[in-house]
Amino acid sequence: MRRAVRSPARAAAPRRSPWPRFLATWRIATAHVRRMAGSSLLAVCLIAMPIAVMSAAFTTWAGRVPTLGELLASELGHVDAWVAVVGGPDPSRHQKLSDPLSADIDRNEDDTPVNPERPPVGDAAAVLPAGLETLQIGEGWANARTAGGTGSLRAVIGPSWDSRLSGRYTLVAGRSPHGPDEAMVSPAALHRLGASLGDTLTLTEPAATFTITGVLRGAADADSAQTLFLPGTDRTRALQTDVTLTRWLVPDWTPTEEDVHALNAVGVAVFARNLVTDTSLVGTSSGFWPWAVTAGAAFGAWTTALLVGAAISAGARREARSMAVMSGVGAHPRDLFAVILWQGTVLGIVGGIAGACAGVGIGTAVLSVLDDGAVSSFWGAHVPWAHLAGLVAFGALVGTAAAVLPARAAARRDVLTALRETRTPPALRHRWPLIGVAGLIAGVATTALGASALAALNAIEVVRADSIQRRALEAALLCGPLLCLAGLMLSGHALFSALSRPLSRMGVALRIAARDLAAHPGRTVPAFGTIATCAFLASTLLSVGGVFAAALRLAVTSSAPPGTVLVTAYPAHEEAGPADTSAALTAARPILQRTGPAAIGSLSYVSADTEGDRVLPQLQHYLSCREAVTLCTDEDSALARQHNRLAVVAPEDLPAVLGTEVPEAALAAFRNGAALVLSPDWLTADGKVVLNGWREEQLWQSSAPAPRTTRALSAVAIASPHPLAYQVLVSPTLALGLGLLPEAQQLIAHYDTPPSQSVMDSLSMNIQAVDSRHPRADASVELVEGPPDAAGWLWLILGVSGVLILVASTVALSLGRAERGPDEETLASLGADPGLLRSINARQALVLTGVGTLAGAATGILPTWGLLMAEFPTGLLTLAVAPWPLLGLLAGGLPLLLGISAWVIPPRAPRPSRRAAIG
Secondary structure, X not given: OOOOOOOOOOOOOOOOOOHHHHHHHHHHHHHHHHHOHHHHHHHHHHHHHHHHHHHHHHHHHHHOOOOHHHHHHHHHOOOOEEEEEOOOOOOOOEEOOOOOOOEEOOEOOOOOEOOOOOOOOOOHHHHOOOOOOOEEEEEEEEEEEOOOOEEEEEEEEOOOOOHHHEOOEEEEEXXXXXXXXXXXXOHHHHHHHOOOOOOEEEEEEOEEEEEEEEEEEEOOOOOOOOXXXXXXXXXXXXXXXXXXXXXXXXXXXXXXXXXHHHHHHOOEEEEEOOOOOOOOXXXXXXXXXXXXXXXXXXXXXXXXXXXHHHHHHHHHXXXXXXXXXXHHOOOOHHHHHHHHHHXXXXXXXXXXXXXXXXXXXHHHXXXXXXXXXXXXXXXXXXXXXXXXXXXXXXXXXXHHHHOHHHHHHHHOXXXXXXXXXXXXXXXXXXXXXXXXXXXXXXHHHHHHHHHHHHHHHHOOOOOOOOOHHHHHHHHHHHHHHHHHHHHXXXXXXXXXXXXXXXXXXXXXHHHHHHHHHHHOXXXXXXXXXXXXXXXXXXXXXXXXXXXXXXXXXXXXXXXOOOOOEEEEEEEOOOOOOHHHHHHHHHHHHHHHHOOOOOEEEEEEEEEEEOOOOEEEEOOOOOOXXXXXXXXXXXXXHHHOOOOOOEEEEOHHHHHHHHOOOOOHHHHHHHHOOOEEEOOHXXXXXXXXXXXXXXXXXXXHOOOOOOOOEEEEEEEEEXXXXXXXXXXXXXXXXXXXXXXXXXXXXXXXXXXXXXXXXXXXHHHHHHHHHHHHHOOOEEXXXXXXXXXXXXXXXXXXXXXXXXXXXXXXXXXXXXXHHHHOHHHHHHHHHOOOOHHHHHHHHHHHHHHHHHHHHHHHHHXXXXXXXXXXXXXXXXXXXXXXXXXXXXXXXXXXXXXXXXXXXXXXXXXXOOOOOHHHHHO
């Protein structure tokens, strides 16, 4: 039998290793990165910026989550455990060992406890094993003499200065108390008291004096915390009105999990050193962070990939000749693709490393700036190494993804065209604008349908707030605008091509600028998409923030205009009357006068008449709770239960009481006997306000009964800048004619600037003296604070988004300037002056940034429009509450600023050449 012998020609060729090809591709890619230093540095910076932001966020998050040792030191010092009363006995109570205040109990379907509620124990130490030593640390509030007068300060009662609690409390200066007549204070409290070590601390409630022996601060307290550390005596223990704020620290005790669960059943929680192993449940680690970081990563990846892709594409066009030479000597298109792709990978890795390192420094600096002294604000400089490694990999992924389209274009480029260094105009594909328009229509329709369905769902009381239907419709409110944004980007090339035609008739500079944008979609469309995305995000945050700020202003009712000082006097007992409260306020007025107010007004609440009926104004137009989920009232409350809405004010006191000037016509009508209402919702169709009289027992019936008396008064409505507790005002003459009796009387003092803490302490002390001289009246003083002002946050949003838009525009314009170099040489050879080049740059900045910000800002209004349709279907709030001046600055101010900057920065001086002149 003969064996077949394979000839050498037919033998299988040895399989070549892929490593030489890979190494060659890698060397060429890195060489291109080094040779294109400018665009490479730009791409690295673009990738590094979002990586730095995310790295700073992770570093900030890590600095706000304690290590196990830091947590134990701040909670326990050197003791083994603490126990606290958290509720009444319940056999189903089960706490988390690392977060004992988070406990679960069995509940019914209506969220009520399965087991009957029982009162909590008063002393947790009583349920601990016998023989254990405990250090009881309680909390309360005490009135003390301060540098300005008297004030209420937080009090920590018990041996907080015990050396075994070092770490939970830190000695700042002085020494620990040695007896019941010595105490310590926090640094901020020492400043407010105007005292020094060795001075006397005087409490007015309860009456007691202590010698200040030292300065102490709690680990959980901020630098501004004003705290008194008092010994645990019978007088001071009386300040502990809330047993759940008391901690019993146990120096020597090692409980088991069974011990903890047994104590849970009697309403006591345990934090034990030997059982705590997980700190991820403590601090700011919550469900917000994963969503925030995911959203930030998606936004950063999207915008960065667009801009980096444009930078790589510009670099690839400048390297087109060398790539064509590679192709001419035998390189396969996949090799060209790999070269550009590896460029993106290299840039992504370098940018990721640079951004991660910068973010650690930024995050640490942010923590230092935000550190308010409490350990929870800055536990320590914790470097999240695992997250940083992930961010570097994320940067490499973004860089690689950004290079895919430029690599594909380079691999498909014609070799002869590249060798001749000629450029063919890009073809406009008509299907993309059609898809973009379809996306715009679908986005608007999705937003409208989602908002309408959500409004209908809100009217159904049985639908839970976390139901799947509600979550799906809320997602539709966001997906609709995102579809519009995607449609805009797909239509970007067609949009700039269409704009170039009418703009070409408006001068040479604008013609060149517009046609250059239309001729280079590779850098124009990514920049347009990035600018529109940033403007969309900013517009959404600004408009939604404006809506929520307006809703908060409507929902928060102030007892007086914000920034004023309010002194209120009530009858001290049933035998007291209006004469007693008037006498107290008469004594308080000169005290207010001495603090230098701009004006003082007097107001009296009324709710009863001489017949003993409760007189309440009737709300005519109200927002039903069936129509909206916020800012609503039920019908019974609208008819009868608007307590203490009626007040008596003298005409001359109206500006001080309302915090605004009253129109002359309204003031004249008020003097002539008309009521003044602060909202037209109180008026009937014929412009009157209705006062109903009810017996006290009628007010608490299940449904509103018919009133005993009804009076209709002529009225005039004015707009109030603040939602105030008093809504219907009558003059003293009209109140006397109606037989109305004052229930509480107030003085409202206006100041050009709000009074300081020292002035408020002085007022508090002097008002207490008024109380002692007029025992038939109870007087109090407070500084009225309104809802927080959202202007600062809105300006911050505008500033951050403005920086992002300026960066994106600057990148696109810089790439455009680099690519226009040959064209500028041609223009210079033909006699163009530098002013023309400046005008081209300025107009291109205006067109690119203006179109992007206008499109993004308009699209960003859609989520707010949907939110208003869903949550306020009756039109209580409209788009008029959006911060339109800030939106105008976003859409028009930023393009103008960039256009001016592009004109001011001179273009590089072109070098005219004969070759440039002829072609």
